[in-house]
Amino acid sequence: AIAYFFGRELYKKYQVPIGLIHSSWGGTNIEAWMSEDLFKNHPNNKNVIEKMKTMDLNNLLKDYSNANKRYGSYLDSEDLGSKEKWENLTTDYENWDTFELPNLWSNTNLESTHGVVWVTRLFELSASEIGSDIELSLSRIDDEDITYINGYEVGSSTQKDLDRFYTVKKNILKEGSNRITIRTKNLGDLGGFRGAAKDMYLKISDKLISLEGSWNYKVGTPKSNAPPIREHPKNYPSSLYNSMVNPFFGYNIKGVIWYQGESNTKNPEEYSKFFPQMIGNWRNKWRKDLPFIFVQLANLSGIKELWPAVREAQTSALKLNAVAMVTAIDVGDDNNVHPKNKQIIGKRLALAAQNLAYGDFNSSVSGPNIKKTEIKDNIITITFDDLLVIKGDKSNINGFIIESSTHKFEIAKAKLVNDNTVEVYSELVNNPKSLRYLWKDAPGEVMIYNRFGLPVPPFRTDKGSLGFQ
Incomplete structure (x- = not known):
């Protein structure tokens, strides 16, 4: 989406077709995009590359996908809540523990972040508020949910990073206390409710009933096995360079836009060296000093203050010629690693490109320094x-x-x-x-x-x- 808005902005400015080669993969580290040549002095990465050469990466991905599906089925079969119908109003919720939502499971007292966790709470409605359907917003749940109101299923999703919006039919609502119960299932990712507190609510006409705060919970799979280890080609050094960069060196491209860094929080010092090395290597392969414009990491809360170091490491590329940085710390979403406002980032990339790639030196490359x-x-x-x-x-x-x-x-x-x-x-x-x-x-x-x-x-x-x- 950012690349689209970038290209559209340039088209509006210059009225010529803008071709975009979109070669990206989410959640990747920089090592995956670097040539093997750059790891000569990095024996650990070099050893992984040698191992990778003997592997069938397509089957690796397929094997993990199958193992993950089996694990999901296993959790379903072990879930006490499904067996005992914890969504039913006859369930005794008095002895359930409490925690605050929204929250990642790692920030709670849960012993494990994977498996099935059931959460529930009451909300009050007046007689006038049950006369029409209402809207339920739960923001994003990691990974899966089945949501019930007063024992009736009102929605479900198996997709993480998806905002949950469900319509609650008026015929299942009642005056006084109503109960919402959610069965969540995490296959091994972060687990929990990943959105903002303001995005958990019931909407009745123009009135919002907040659902943030104290919820009761109970683990449906208290003794579940650990999830399968996630083996993925994108995590191997040089893997994406080989398949998603190298094939394009024959194209006479005008420049590169780059948005990455979230997966290098563990090695910002290395990143500060790898980033300019990678740019230099790509330029050698394309045989010209391509304009290279990157997006600095946007704002995101709950990352244990690891991102400032990565942002600083990203600036190491600015010592190279024809490199510009787009700042995004003011346009992200504190509660979403994928900022919704793609358009403004695309426009800022286009501003920098107008200067670096098109010679419009009146166009601003960055904010004040x-x-x-x-x-x-x-x-x-x-x-x-x-x-x-x-x-x-x-x-x-x-x-x-x-x-x-x-x-x-x-x-x-x-x-x-x-x-x-x-x-x-x-x-x-x-x-x-x-x-x-x-x-x-x-x-x-x-x-x-x-x-x-x-x-x-x-x-x-x-x-x-x-x-x-």
Whole structure:
């Protein structure tokens, strides 16, 4: 979708056909897209590649798919809730445990994230509210669900990353207490309710009844076996390079757009080296310095603050010529790894391409970047290389934290003092050492932009604490 909006924006600008070669696979690490040549000094990856050469990858994928289906059937056969009909209102829910939803199973007291978990709660309806069908929204459930109201099934899905919207017929509703019960089944992914709290509700005309908060739960498969180990070609170094990049080296392409990084949270230091190496290798194969434009990871909560390091590692590619970065930390979805607003990211990629690939040097490549910083009288003054546009209160800019002399970071206050300068300080910090901006998985409201609507990307002025800069 992002590639489509990117191409459409260029077509609208230049009125010529834009060809797009779409070669992507979700949830992949960068190693899968790199040539074997780049792993000469990486024996672990080299050994995996040698092993891969003896494997039938098509059968590997097929074998895992079959094993996963068998595991799903096994969980169904072991589920106590299905055998005992826990969706029925005759079920004794008094002794069920409680937790908060939405939540990933790893953030609860559940002993295992795989298997079947049943959840239930009551909600109240008045006589006037049961006169018509109502809409039920549960956001995304990982992996599968069967949802019941007052013992009647109202919807189900076997697809994760899909927002659940079900229509509840008025004939199964009643005045007073009503019960919603959901059977969830996770085959080995994260497990749980992956959406935002605001997306769990019942809608009656213009009224919303929130379903976030305390739910009762009981595990339907308390002694289930572990899921099959997921073997997948996309996880092997060079596998996707061989099949999804190498075949296109004969095409005279104009450039590359790239959106990846979520699966490299375990090795950001390596990523900072791999990324520019991969770009250089691709350029050698295409025999020209292709414009290369990448999307920095968007905002997403609940990643244990691992994404700032990956975002910084991504910036290592900017030391190369004809490389640009699109910032997306202001347009993602805190509760969805797949941001819904694809159009704005496509437009920002197109802006950069107009500059790098089409020679329109009046087109902005990025938001404002730091030109210099100065520390004086416990205030850190930041000068940027572009005029600033503040969305909100210019005297109360959020997103900054300041490092004290004891290396503790405190939330800071910031204000615009002229067209390209911001002052940052904290009443809790004397003799500040450094600062960071938007240095969280999901930092909240972003306020500093340029006149083209491009945000200041995340940055820090301390170096070395993350191990690779």
